[in-house]
Amino acid sequence: MLLPPMQPVPIAAVSSGLRLRIIGAAGAGFPSPAQDWADDAISLIELLRLDRAASFVFRISGSSMIDAGLHDNDVVVVDRDVTPSNGHIVIAIVEGGFVVRQLAVRQGVPFLEARNSRMSYAATVADDAVEVWGVVRASVRDYQR
Amino acid sequence: MRNVPLIVLSNNDGCAISRSEEAKALHIKMGDPIFKIRDTIKRHGIQLRSSNYELYADLNRRFNAVIAEHSDVVEVYSIDESFFRLPVLANGLGNVRGAHQVRSAILRCVGLPTRIGLGPTRTLSKVANALAKATEKIWGGVVDLHDQALRDRLFREWPVGEVWGVGKALAGRLRPLGVHTTADLAALPPTVARDVGTVVLERLVRELNGIECDDFHPEPEALKGTAVTRSFGEPVTDLSSLREAMSRRAWRAAEKIRAQQLVATRMIAFAHGSRFKANSPSASRSARLSPATNDPRVIVAFANRMAEAMFENGRAYTKCGVLLEELCADGASQGDLFAVPDPRAPWLLAALDGINARFGRDTIGLAAQGIGARQFDTKRSQKSPAWTTRLAEIPIAR
Numbered sequence: 001m002l003l004p005p006m007q008p009v010p011i012a013a014v015s016s017g018l019r020l021r022i023i024g025a026a027g028a029g030f031p032s033p034a035q036d037w038a039d040d041a042i043s044l045i046e047l048l049r050l051d052r053a054a055s056f057v058f059r060i061s062g063s064s065m066i067d068a069g070l071h072d073n074d075v076v077v078v079d080r081d082v083t084p085s086n087g088h089i090v091i092a093i094v095e096g097g098f099v100v101r102q103l104a105v106r107q108g109v110p111f112l113e114a115r116n117s118r119m120s121y122a123a124t125v126a127d128d129a130v131e132v133w134g135v136v137r138a139s140v141r142d143y144q145r
Numbered sequence: 146m147r148n149v150p151l152i153v154l155s156n157n158d159g160c161a162i163s164r165s166e167e168a169k170a171l172h173i174k175m176g177d178p179i180f181k182i183r184d185t186i187k188r189h190g191i192q193l194r195s196s197n198y199e200l201y202a203d204l205n206r207r208f209n210a211v212i213a214e215h216s217d218v219v220e221v222y223s224i225d226e227s228f229f230r231l232p233v234l235a236n237g238l239g240n241v242r243g244a245h246q247v248r249s250a251i252l253r254c255v256g257l258p259t260r261i262g263l264g265p266t267r268t269l270s271k272v273a274n275a276l277a278k279a280t281e282k283i284w285g286g287v288v289d290l291h292d293q294a295l296r297d298r299l300f301r302e303w304p305v306g307e308v309w310g311v312g313k314a315l316a317g318r319l320r321p322l323g324v325h326t327t328a329d330l331a332a333l334p335p336t337v338a339r340d341v342g343t344v345v346l347e348r349l350v351r352e353l354n355g356i357e358c359d360d361f362h363p364e365p366e367a368l369k370g371t372a373v374t375r376s377f378g379e380p381v382t383d384l385s386s387l388r389e390a391m392s393r394r395a396w397r398a399a400e401k402i403r404a405q406q407l408v409a410t411r412m413i414a415f416a417h418g419s420r421f422k423a424n425s426p427s428a429s430r431s432a433r434l435s436p437a438t439n440d441p442r443v444i445v446a447f448a449n450r451m452a453e454a455m456f457e458n459g460r461a462y463t464k465c466g467v468l469l470e471e472l473c474a475d476g477a478s479q480g481d482l483f484a485v486p487d488p489r490a491p492w493l494l495a496a497l498d499g500i501n502a503r504f505g506r507d508t509i510g511l512a513a514q515g516i517g518a519r520q521f522d523t524k525r526s527q528k529s530p531a532w533t534t535r536l537a538e539i540p541i542a543r
Contacts, residue, residue: 053210054254056533061541075539081254091542098542133256 048138054081056134058091058098065089065100068115074141076100078134086110089136094124100136150191154179156376156523158195195525201225203533207255215247226274228267239263239289248286263289268352269296271309272327293355300328300353310349315342327353373398374466377521380418381462387416388452389515394467395448396514399441402469403498408437409469412444414451416465426462428455437473440490441497444469445511505535 045051060074068089070076078091086105091098092112101112103126112130114121124130150171153163161168161177171189173182185191205224212219216229231240231247244261251259260281262273269290276299277288290296306316308327318341324330330338331353339347348358373394381387391414402409412432418425430451438444448467500509507514530538 053207057536057539058542059539060543062543064543075536076542080256081250098540100542 048077048140049079050077052079052081054079054134055137056080058100060100060139063119064114064116064121065102066116068102070100070115070136070139071141073145074139076136076140077138079137080134082135082137084132084135091133091136092124092126093131093133098133099124103132146192150189152179152186152191152193154193154195154527156196156525158193158526162196193527195528197525197529197531199531199534200529203531204255204257208251208257208259211251211254212247215243215250228270231263233265233291237291239291241287241289244287244289245285258286260286261288263287263291265291265355266352266357268309268349269355272300272303272307272353275307275309276303296331297328300331301326303327305330308349308353310345315346318342370468370470370472371398371401372466372468373401374415374464374468375523376464377462378523379521381465381521382460384453384456384458386519386521387456387462387465388449388513389519390521391416391448391452391465391467392445392511392513392515394465395445396441396510398467398469399439399444400498400501402472403439403494406475407472408439408475409434409444410437410471410473411469412447413468413470414448414455414466415468416452416455416462418461419463426457426460428457430454436486437471439475440487440494441511445513449513 049055050057056078058076058078060070060076061072063072070089076091082088084090084103086103088103089100090103090112091100093099094112099112101124102115104111104113110126112124112126114123126132146165148167149165150167150173151165152161152168152173154160155162159178161173161175161179161182164173164175168191171185171191173185173191179186179193186193201224205221208225209219209221209227212227212229216231218230220228222228229247231243234240241263244263248259248261251257260274260277262270262275262277264270264273273288273290276290277284277286280288290299303326304316305311305319305324305327306313308330311319311330319325319330322333322337322341324333330350333341333350335347335350338350351358375390375394377390381390395414410433412434413429414431415427415429417427432447432451434443434447444467452465497509501507530540532538532540
């Protein structure tokens with residue numbers, strides 16, 4: 001049976017997570033000497049450990065953490081299987097909504113602090129009314145957005 | 146939503162199918178139709194949510210993944226319950242500390258509060274689990290029933306109707322025999338148990354005494370048949386809607402058996418009207434599929450023809466469904482002497498399933514299914530987002 005001719009795929013059309021694999025045997029010419037070494041494409045799922053039960057994905061809105069390198073619209077991987085400690089960037093529930101802040105322990109008191117030198121944000125004491133939901137482990141930015 | 150009375154609604158947002166502790170305290174019952182409890186909902190500010198199966202399935206996957214890190218076998222029993230093995234300690238008692246570790250790992254990683262019941266049989270673990278729920282404040286959500294003396298003591302207080310598999314009807318038949326508590330049931334001679342409630346009750350009595358009767362099934366059993374049936378959001382009165390709805394059920398049923406590499410030999414389609422109205426329509430058709438198949442082009446075409454054959458003008462249908470039966474492994478089925486197999490079908494089906502797996506269910510389908518949402522689709526108007534499975538619906542942090 002004839003296969004339709006292969007068309008090059010424009011990079012923009014390749015969605016994230018799509019694995020492209022070129023099988024050498026499909027060509028009619030000299031068999032590729034590399035075909036026995038063919039490997040799967042690099043997996044971002046593996047890199048970001050998205051397949052773990054404790055990994056969740058959030059989107060960042062606003063610029064409260066811009067000095068820490070988190071921009072509006074960034075997607076972050078949040079790990080619940082980590083004990084939050086001083087310096088971690090965390091997702092917390094404050095007054096019923098999710099916020100992203102840095103956990104800073106000052107004189108034994110944990111604070112949730114924004115990282116934006118141009119705007120002033122109130123620091124929140126991470127007391128019983130605040131729930132630290134998870135620790136930000138990685139961020140993904142789409143520069144075309 | 147914590148500490149707030151909350152009700153989860155059934156398909157079509159009709160009845161309460163799950164209630165938070167706060168909602169239970171307001172006397173909301175399982176299966177209560179929402180229109181009957183409108184006043185209570187308003188008065189107490191009860192929150193309503195449609196079923197969010199995408200989220201439940203994903204949390205269940207995570208829940209089982211955490212358990213699998215602590216146990217060599219995990220048997221998924223339902224959307225919120227699993228059996229797993231935790232080896233007993235040298236003294237023959239359950240590993241309570243290990244169970245607490247599993248429990249806190251699930252809470253930490255997935256955020257789900259759980260209770261764990263330990264026991265030498267599944268029935269005893271189920272009873273232990275129910276006891277763990279009732280005694281959560283005292284024992285922290287873990288109860289071990291490996292100890293016979295503890296069982297004897299607790300079973301005297303535990304009503305027989307609370308035991309897994311003993312329903313209201315059976316509890317009623319046991320009462321004249323003087324069986325009121327779980328201890329009474331455990332003491333029932335197996336032969337008497339069989340007379341009152343078949344071999345199932347006999348097995349249950351043995352299991353209550355610590356004798357495992359069912360083999361542990363870590364692998365789910367292969368499907369023998371599958372059914373995709375759904376009520377309509379609005380009654381259907383025209384043939385083209387019924388055909389589209391039937392085609393959608395048929396497509397989904399074929400998809401389900403393909404996922405298990407099975408083919409169907411027999412197919413049944415049905416449609417009926419409201420059970421609460423007299424003289425409602427009710428019809429079904431069946432067909433033999435030869436050769437056995439999981440090809441939606443064949444199955445959807447049959448579904449279409451059956452819908453046409455069933456439809457009566459001027460009647461209102463409220464539900465339809467497709468059943469695929471006599472399933473067998475793809476490739477193991479008998480061929481059909483007169484059928485010419487389509488050599489490209491496996492590739493086409495793999496491509497369809499690949500596209501829908503990657504880009505979401507129903508990205509590609511047959512034209513017979515119609516396109517987009519229809520009035521007959523299930524209503525889930527109060528659904529919370531698919532927080533964990535759809536990029537467009539992930540939570541936002543500010």
